[in-house]
Amino acid sequence: MDKGHALILDDEADIRELLSITLSRLGLQVHAAATLAEARQLAGARVYDLCFTDMRLPDGNGHEFIELMSRQYPETPVAMITAYGNAEAAVQALRAGAFDCVSKPVDLNVLRNLVKTALKLRAERAPGSAQPEPRLLGDSEAMQRVRATIVKLARSQAPVLISGESGVGKELAARSIHEQGPRASGPFVPVNCGAIPTELMESEFFGHKKGSFTGAHGDKDGLMQAAHGGTLFLDEIAELPPHMQVKLLRVIQEKTVRAIGGRAELPVDFRIVSATHKDLARLVETGAFRQDLFYRINVIELRMPPLRERRDDVLLLANRYLDRLAPEWSINRPKLGQDAIDALSRYDFPGNVRELENILERAVALSDGDVIRASDLHLTPRTGQQSAVPADPMLAGTMTSHLAASSGTPAVAPPSPHRDGLETYIDSLEREAITKALEECRYNKTAAAKKLGITFRALRYRLKKLGID
Ligand SMILES: Nc1ncnc2c1ncn2[C@@H]1O[C@H](COP(=O)(O)OP(=O)(O)OP(=O)(O)O)[C@@H](O)[C@H]1O
Numbered sequence: 110m111d112k113g114h115a116l117i118l119d120d121e122a123d124i125r126e127l128l129s130i131t132l133s134r135l136g137l138q139v140h141a142a143a144t145l146a147e148a149r150q151l152a153g154a155r156v157y158d159l160c161f162t163d164m165r166l167p168d169g170n171g172h173e174f175i176e177l178m179s180r181q182y183p184e185t186p187v188a189m190i191t192a193y194g195n196a197e198a199a200v201q202a203l204r205a206g207a208f209d210c211v212s213k214p215v216d217l218n219v220l221r222n223l224v225k226t227a228l229k230l231r232a233e234r235a236p237g238s239a240q241p242e243p244r245l246l247g248d249s250e251a252m253q254r255v256r257a258t259i260v261k262l263a264r265s266q267a268p269v270l271i272s273g274e275s276g277v278g279k280e281l282a283a284r285s286i287h288e289q290g291p292r293a294s295g296p297f298v299p300v301n302c303g304a305i306p307t308e309l310m311e312s313e314f315f316g317h318k319k320g321s322f323t324g325a326h327g328d329k330d331g332l333m334q335a336a337h338g339g340t341l342f343l344d345e346i347a348e349l350p351p352h353m354q355v356k357l358l359r360v361i362q363e364k365t366v367r368a369i370g371g372r373a374e375l376p377v378d379f380r381i382v383s384a385t386h387k388d389l390a391r392l393v394e395t396g397a398f399r400q401d402l403f404y405r406i407n408v409i410e411l412r413m414p415p416l417r418e419r420r421d422d423v424l425l426l427a428n429r430y431l432d433r434l435a436p437e438w439s440i441n442r443p444k445l446g447q448d449a450i451d452a453l454s455r456y457d458f459p460g461n462v463r464e465l466e467n468i469l470e471r472a473v474a475l476s477d478g479d480v481i482r483a484s485d486l487h488l489t490p491r492t493g494q495q496s497a498v499p500a501d502p503m504l505a506g507t508m509t510s511h512l513a514a515s516s517g518t519p520a521v522a523p524p525s526p527h528r529d530g531l532e533t534y535i536d537s538l539e540r541e542a543i544t545k546a547l548e549e550c551r552y553n554k555t556a557a558a559k560k561l562g563i564t565f566r567a568l569r570y571r572l573k574k575l576g577i578d
């Protein structure tokens with residue numbers, strides 16, 4: 110069974126032998142080198158599907174080998190063998206372009222998973238394997254750079270921290286990294302670290318055994334087990350409470366998890382991609398986030414540029430969104446009037462792409478014609494002056510609560526202590542009025558809309574926003 114060729118570079122004969130035996134058992138043909146010079150020669154002789162290198166070598170070091178390979182044979186994954194507990198070496202190797210790291214003594218399970226993932230890279234490059242259509246749209250230079258970086262990042266197993274403001278596409282970026290990498294056929298498990306109640310977090314992350322606490326009626330797998338073979342996406346990582354930060358660090362180091370009430374440490378194999386809209390480095394300085402965990406999850410940072418730094422993308426994104434919206438709502442494809450185009454290209458989008466989508470959705474819902482005018486967009490003035498009481502309470506509720514609901518932080522309005530109360534209040538008024546009208550019209554939406562003095566589209570939009578069925 111020829112699964113491919115592997116190259117091992119280590120000056121210790123014992124390690125070479127152990128790796129050779131293990132890799133042969135996995136069906137690989139193994140070539141071994143004791144020095145950088147030998148490895149260089151072997152690398153020139155044929156194509157390898159996977160390489161391993163030690164850190165210290167008699168005539169150089171592993172980094173030189175990684176650099177050589179990524180320069181001359183960028184398709185070949187190179188894994189670094191590091192000393193146990195040497196996080197710094199592992200992080201450095203990954204930053205230099207290593208595919209992954211294994212620590213000595215080599216855990217056979219970890220090694221097997223690594224080989225499995227690495228060999229999938231070859232299958233992926235095989236002719237005929239289609240690349241998924243990019244999720245992140247935009248022709249701006251900044252966006253092209255992001256996409257190119259993602260292609261590179263996707264190949265490695267290095268933990269990535271995606272940073273950027275609210276609504277810039279951090280989750281889309283995480284999904285792209287997963288889909289374009291060797292774990293694409295495995296699960297993508299998104300976890301919103303800010304949304305799980307602290308007391309449930311451990312059980313949600315690690316799972317539990319029957320009877321381990323009141324209410325644990327059966328065995329339950331956690332998110333970490335669910336992500337096995339795939340990618341664990343830790344969204345809003347800054348919200349992870351301190352005790353979970355410690356536990357996550359352990360999982361990263363040991364690559365095993367133990368369910369609550371369970372005895373065994375079970376091996377797990379997933380790639381970690383995290384995201385935050387906060388300045389995590391700053392939280393490390395203030396002590397709110399552990400330095401050691403930050404170091405491990407932030408091996409490579411991917412910064413998603415805000416929309417106002419790539420204005421060229423606004424129109425394209427807007428049009429693609431309208432293309433999508435029209436069939437969904439069974440309406441004619443709305444067009445953007447020139448005045449709307451001008452207004453959009455001047456606007457700053459503090460809530461980024463999500464805000465753009467919300468603005469368009471609202472404009473389509475509230476305008477009657479097929480052309481969206483600047484006045485339909487209801488853009489907040491850039492100066493940030495906001496009238497304390499909105500002129501049209503229904504519209505104001507629509508604007509702010511919808512944005513706040515779809516994102517952790519209000520996208521448009523600066524947070525104010527009274528805002529949430531007002532929003533909830535307006536929402537409840539709206540809900541009451543709509544429910545009443547629907548009841549009076551025997552749930553005929555067209556009639557209810559008429560009664561409320563709004564268009565059918567506007568009613569449908571509000572029903573969706575308020576979650577009324
Ligand atoms: N480049 C892009 N191309 C197409 N759609 C995009 C792009 N960027 C963002 N979007 C869309 O914008 C919305 C917000 O994206 P996403 O949820 O990935 O942002 P986020 O950075 O995770 O936001 P938050 O910080 O609020 O969680 C989604 O509907 C997404 O589809």
Ligand SMILES: [Mg+2]
Pocket residue numbers: 279280344
């Ligand atoms: Mg998000």
